[in-house]
Structure formats: structure tokens, C-alpha cells
Amino acid sequence: MADPSPLTSEEFRRLAEFLYRRTGMVFSEAKRYFVERRIAERMSATSCRSFTDYFAQLRNDERREVEELINAFTINETYFYREDYQLACLTTDLLAARLAAKRGRDAIRIWSAPCSTGEEPYSIAIWLLENWKEVDDYDIEIVGSDIDTDVLEAAAEGIFRKRALMKLSPDLVARYFHPLGDERWQILDDLRQSVRFSRVNLVDTRQTRLQGAFDVIFCRNVLIYFDDESRRIAAENLYENLLPGGFVCLGHTESMSRISPLFEVCRYSGAIVYRKPMELRA
Incomplete structure (x- = not known):
């Protein structure tokens, strides 16, 4: 499947709002590259051809995919005896x-x-x-x-x-x-x-x-x-x-x-x- 097109401003806003409501994390335009890379991975994994298709899947409350999306956006930098x-x-x-x-x-x-x-x-x-x-x-x-x-x-x-x-x-x-x-x-x-x-x-x-x-x-x-x-x-x-x-x-x-x-x-x-x-x- 071909790489998905870059998110439009409206698509980016909808995705950032979706993530914010479920995690409290804020993704601004400054993090667009990070966001688009992660969303492309999830679209490929779910065989969705467009952001519209993928977002519809999320909105239909497919619980496992919501978890997978959140997992893709969390940052896990840690080691023993940190601080x-x-x-x-x-x-x-x-x-x-x-x-x-x-x-x-x-x-x-x-x-x-x-x-x-x-x-x-x-x-x-x-x-x-x-x-x-x-x-x-x-x-x-x-x-x-x-x-x-x-x-x-x-x-x-x-x-x-x-x-x-x-x-x-x-x-x-x-x-x-x-x-x-x-x-x-x-x-x-x-x-x-x-x-x-x-x-x-x-x-x-x-x-x-x-x-x-x-x-x-x-x-x-x-x-x-x-x-x-x-x-x-x-x-x-x-x-x-x-x-x-x-x-x-x-x-x-x-x-x-x-x-x-x-x-x-x-x-x-x-x-x-x-x-x-x-x-x-x-």
C-alpha cells in the first residue's frame, strides 16, 4: 500500500483533539512530523487507505485500535535508578x-x-x-x-x-x-x-x-x-x-x-x- 498523504490541517486538529481527550497529552503543529509518522504506521497496520477511513475506525470505538494508537504516541525514556x-x-x-x-x-x-x-x-x-x-x-x-x-x-x-x-x-x-x-x-x-x-x-x-x-x-x-x-x-x-x-x-x-x-x-x-x-x- 502506498504511503498515506500528509494530514490536512483539519485532520491533524481532529487527531490531536482525539488523543488529548483520551490521554491529556498535547500535540501541536510543531510535532506534526512525529504525529504523521506514527499515524502512517497505524494506518498501514490496519490497512486503511485514508485518514478518513482510519479515523472512522477509531470513532467506532474499536477498543484495541484505540489502545494501539495511544501506545504509538507514548514516550518511554527510562532506565534503572533514574534521578x-x-x-x-x-x-x-x-x-x-x-x-x-x-x-x-x-x-x-x-x-x-x-x-x-x-x-x-x-x-x-x-x-x-x-x-x-x-x-x-x-x-x-x-x-x-x-x-x-x-x-x-x-x-x-x-x-x-x-x-x-x-x-x-x-x-x-x-x-x-x-x-x-x-x-x-x-x-x-x-x-x-x-x-x-x-x-x-x-x-x-x-x-x-x-x-x-x-x-x-x-x-x-x-x-x-x-x-x-x-x-x-x-x-x-x-x-x-x-x-x-x-x-x-x-x-x-x-x-x-x-x-x-x-x-x-x-x-x-x-x-x-x-x-x-x-x-x-x-
Whole structure:
């Protein structure tokens, strides 16, 4: 089949609006080449001869193709121990603050959203095992969520290439992964089973609520792809998914102070994080 014609301005607008409503991500004319390349791949995969035919297929709510389209447009740049100063802050400051606010031995819940192919939630698990002496004293639940179903499947499989492991020492790789050959390693089964994965759209309130309440949320390097309204909705959803006194960690270029007034800014020696205020006491 011949390559599809470039999108007209109206077709580009309709597609960008469709993606925005379902993901919160904004695609401007500046990203036209990226958009047209991805849409051409999906049109070829579905044997659609024109954008009109393809868009009609999407509008008819063919759920699997909507998922495939969203998967094609998500960006999954990640690796183990990325921005590890926040992992250090987790074990030196955040967990201590959360335990002080808890009663007894309540479970500790940590959410990685978006989690991409699993490097972040698995990094959290490894970091806790390596750097938190109380790790065996508590029931710790780590949840990884993403809107991209393909990366969630890859995350559950837990197979990684050399680049993903570049910040881990050879000793850590030897202890927590087993080699598969062809410069691929699979994370140990015990760690794979310690993380639960789920599909979540951060601007979908119903989907986020289903995940329950967390002590700490890592939501890094995704809000930069949203517009102001989508950021506000995502921030409100994160707020509702935090326990009182819980923390959210953003990427180093992101600031919750510019998005929502709901959170308190907490400046620790290693990181700036954002806290849901404790409930007022009578």
C-alpha cells in the first residue's frame, strides 16, 4: 500500500483533539512530523487507505485500535535508578515521615505512575532492599501503572537490555538479575512478583481512584506533556490518591507549585517533594 498523504490541517486538529481527550497529552503543529509518522504506521497496520477511513475506525470505538494508537504516541525514556536522589530521599526522609503518621504496622504503598517498562518500580524495590534497614519489618506494596498496554506487558516480563541497567553496579545486576544472553537480563522472579502492574490514565478520575490510597507517588516526567487543564486534573487525581501526609515526587523540571495549590512544598536535603496536608485534628 502506498504511503498515506500528509494530514490536512483539519485532520491533524481532529487527531490531536482525539488523543488529548483520551490521554491529556498535547500535540501541536510543531510535532506534526512525529504525529504523521506514527499515524502512517497505524494506518498501514490496519490497512486503511485514508485518514478518513482510519479515523472512522477509531470513532467506532474499536477498543484495541484505540489502545494501539495511544501506545504509538507514548514516550518511554527510562532506565534503572533514574534521578536516584529521590530514591535516596525516600529512604532517608519520606518513609520516616510516613511511619510517624501511621498506626501500628500498616502497609506502605508506593505508586509509580507512569511506570513505562518497569524500570522505576523495580528500582524502588531494589533501592529499598539495599538502603532501608527496616524493609523486612513492613508490608510494602509497589504498584506500577501506565496508559501504554505494550510497556505494561514488557514491565511484567521484566527483561532489560544493557542501556536500562547502565546506572546499576555489576554487583547489583548480578544479585537482582539473571542473564539471558544477547545482552539481555531478566529481573529475578521474586522482584517481578513484588510489583503489581495496572493500566491507568492519569487524567481519568475513575481509573486513578481504583488504585487506592498511597504513601508515596512517583509521577515523574509526564506532566510536561500535558496542557494546564490536564495537569490540574492529574494533580487533583494524585492528591485524592494520597493518604493524608503522603508525598508525590515529580521530575526535576516539573513543579507542582505551578500546577496546583493543594500540596505543601517540602524541601529535604536531597530533593524537593510535595505533600498532601495532614487532616485537621479536632
